Structure formats: structure tokens, C-alpha cells
Amino acid sequence: MFRSLPSVAWELSSVISGREWVREGEREQGLVREEMETKMGEQRRVCVTGAGGFVASWLVKLLLSKGYFVHGTVRDPSDEKNGHLKKIVHASERLNLFKADMLDYDAVAAAIAGCEGVFHVASPVPSGKAPNPEDEVIKPAVDGTLNVLKACSQAKISRVVYVSSVVAVSMNPSWTSRHILDENCWSDKEYCRATENWYCLSKTMGESEAFEYAKKHGLDLLSVCPSMVLGPLLQSKVNSSSLFLINILNGNRESIENKIYNFVDVRDIADALLLVYEKPEAAGRYICSAHPCKISELIETLRSLYPGYKYPKNIIDVEWGGPDFSLEKLKKLGWKYRNLKESLVDSIESYEEAGLLVRG
Numbered sequence: 001m002f003r004s005l006p007s008v009a010w011e012l013s014s015v016i017s018g019r020e021w022v023r024e025g026e027r028e029q030g031l032v033r034e035e036m037e038t039k040m041g042e043q044r045r046v047c048v049t050g051a052g053g054f055v056a057s058w059l060v061k062l063l064l065s066k067g068y069f070v071h072g073t074v075r076d077p078s079d080e081k082n083g084h085l086k087k088i089v090h091a092s093e094r095l096n097l098f099k100a101d102m103l104d105y106d107a108v109a110a111a112i113a114g115c116e117g118v119f120h121v122a123s124p125v126p127s128g129k130a131p132n133p134e135d136e137v138i139k140p141a142v143d144g145t146l147n148v149l150k151a152c153s154q155a156k157i158s159r160v161v162y163v164s165s166v167v168a169v170s171m172n173p174s175w176t177s178r179h180i181l182d183e184n185c186w187s188d189k190e191y192c193r194a195t196e197n198w199y200c201l202s203k204t205m206g207e208s209e210a211f212e213y214a215k216k217h218g219l220d221l222l223s224v225c226p227s228m229v230l231g232p233l234l235q236s237k238v239n240s241s242s243l244f245l246i247n248i249l250n251g252n253r254e255s256i257e258n259k260i261y262n263f264v265d266v267r268d269i270a271d272a273l274l275l276v277y278e279k280p281e282a283a284g285r286y287i288c289s290a291h292p293c294k295i296s297e298l299i300e301t302l303r304s305l306y307p308g309y310k311y312p313k314n315i316i317d318v319e320w321g322g323p324d325f326s327l328e329k330l331k332k333l334g335w336k337y338r339n340l341k342e343s344l345v346d347s348i349e350s351y352e353e354a355g356l357l358v359r360g
Helices: 005-043 054-065 080-086 105-112 133-154 189-194 198-217 240-249 266-278 295-305 328-332 340-353
Strands: 045-049 069-074 095-099 117-120 159-163 221-226 228-230 255-257 260-265 284-288 291-294 314-316
Touching: 045 054, 045 105, 054 069, 054 080, 054 266, 069 080, 069 105, 080 095, 095 105, 105 133, 117 133, 117 266, 133 159, 133 198, 159 198, 159 266, 189 198, 198 221, 221 266, 228 240, 228 266, 228 340, 240 295, 240 340, 260 266, 260 295, 260 340, 266 284, 266 328, 284 328, 291 295, 291 340, 295 314, 295 340
Parallel strands: 045 069, 045 117, 069 095, 117 159, 159 221, 221 284, 228 260, 255 314
Antiparallel strands: 260 291
């Protein structure tokens, strides 16, 4: 059956018109992508507070490797302990260090100016019992965080990632071995205070007040709560979680309780921080933990890898080893992590290179 010429002409016109519409749509999408990429290129400038620390140093390294320009806050840019930051690849072109105490609002605001995102990592970690915990631990953590958030509001920052800790999740007398702790679980502030767990209190107060501020002022805030952090050192000053492992290897602990510790690699934390920052759908809190491990199992693994060290002789059994954490929320976002053996080997090789270990 033959169709009329007008009918064929109309169909051809429709097809051509449709193709033009598709081409026009593709052109528009291409322009939008190009505009977004250009905008990203202009805006890929972020601030990392406490840039010289264990986690923050690896985050700075990752950000620079991904093409970001980084403003890093440190107490003193000329201090040798921050020298490792300047040695990171691309640091000379894209890393600016700012002298800033988190309690100095103007200094914090100056570091954040010109950035599109902020990673708030800086937080006081007491090396021992703090004589004046309110001023030494709580105030810097809480007031320092609020200073950062106020500066972010003023600078119209698009997203803030706050580094908290699982101690803001787990310190609660209500949790038992039956509980698997997730992002809805919070530490009990009064319990932290009564038991004088000042670091736990500072992290819990800092994170909860940060979310209250963000809600009130319309700030896009996310938090990541890491567990015990392992991994190779970039910085010269040994952090507390690395010291935990170093003390076990050096025989500084004759006895140790057979508790469950939840370990995560510092490089995997850096990956998690960038992941939640870059994923538009990310929201709220994220527990960042990878390997629950009893101390007896940890020591057995270490001894099989490095038999020459002086390990604790007495391992004391306990009724309940510790909490179990859900990793589902962060994993659903696409987070992956290294195996524990790789983290331990890389950690210990780093300690050996730094001269921190003494073989038996």
C-alpha cells in the first residue's frame, strides 16, 4: 500500500525535527556538563582543619591527588612537625597552610574564605588525664567546632564534613552485647562525665551541637565516626592510636584485657571523608569502622607476622569485649576498606622506618 507524498513528507519532517530535538537536548546536556566541570574546576578548593594530624594528613594527600586546592589549618606553619605536608606531591602548587587556633574565629574564617567545602578534623586528644578537662578538652572541641561552622555559614560553604568518633556512639550504659550500634545511637553525655571520659564527652558534645547548629542555620553537615585508627604515619609526631599498637609491640604492657577493638585504616577513613563529601545523596552520620578484633587475635596475628617483638604476657579475659558497629550505611554509599593484615603490615613497616620499635 502506497502512502501519499504529503504523508511521507510529514513523517520525514517529524523524524528530522525529532532528531534535531535530540541533538539540541544533547547539546544542552553537554553545555551543562561543561559548565559544571568548569565550575568544579573553579570551586575545588576546600579547607582541612588540623591538617598536620594523622587522619588529616592522609586526607590532604588524597585531596591533592584528586586535583583539589587545599587550605590547611595548623598551629604554626613553620613548625617542623608540619614539614611532611609540604613534601606531599602537588603540595607546592595547591596546598596553602594557615596559622589558626580553632578558638580564634578570625583566623578560622580567614582559612575558610574562598573555599567551597570544609573538612573539620581538628580536635584535642589528651595524652593522659587532663588536669582541667573543661578548658583543655571540652571547650576547644565544642567552641572550636562552632567557630568553624559559623565561619562556614558566613562564607556560604556548600558542605561541611565533621570528623567525630565511634566514642560519640558507644559510650552508653544502655548498650549491651545484644546491641549492634548504628548511626542512630549516641553516647550518654552524663555517663561520659560521671566516668570522666573527657575525650568521649568532647566528641559527643561537639558532634551533637554541630548538628543542632547546622539544622538551625541551614548548613549541609555530615559527620564521619571512625573507630581505632591504624595505618602508616605521614607525620613525625606519633598519635595516640598508633601508640597503642607500638606499646603492644614494644612490650610496654605486661598485661592487657582481651577486649574487642574495632580497627580501621587511616587511608580508608580519608577515602570515606571524600566519598561522603562528593556524594550528593550523603546525609547525616556515618560510622567508619572495618575490623572488630579481640586483643588475643590481634596479638596472634602480629606474632605470626613479626615474631621478634615483646608482646604482652598476660591476656585477661573480660565478660563483655565491647560494642559491635553496623557498617551498612557507609558501605551502601560505595565505601570499601583494606584487610586488617595489610593495615598492620603497612603500620609496622612505617613504625620501623621511623625508629619507633625495639625488637626483643
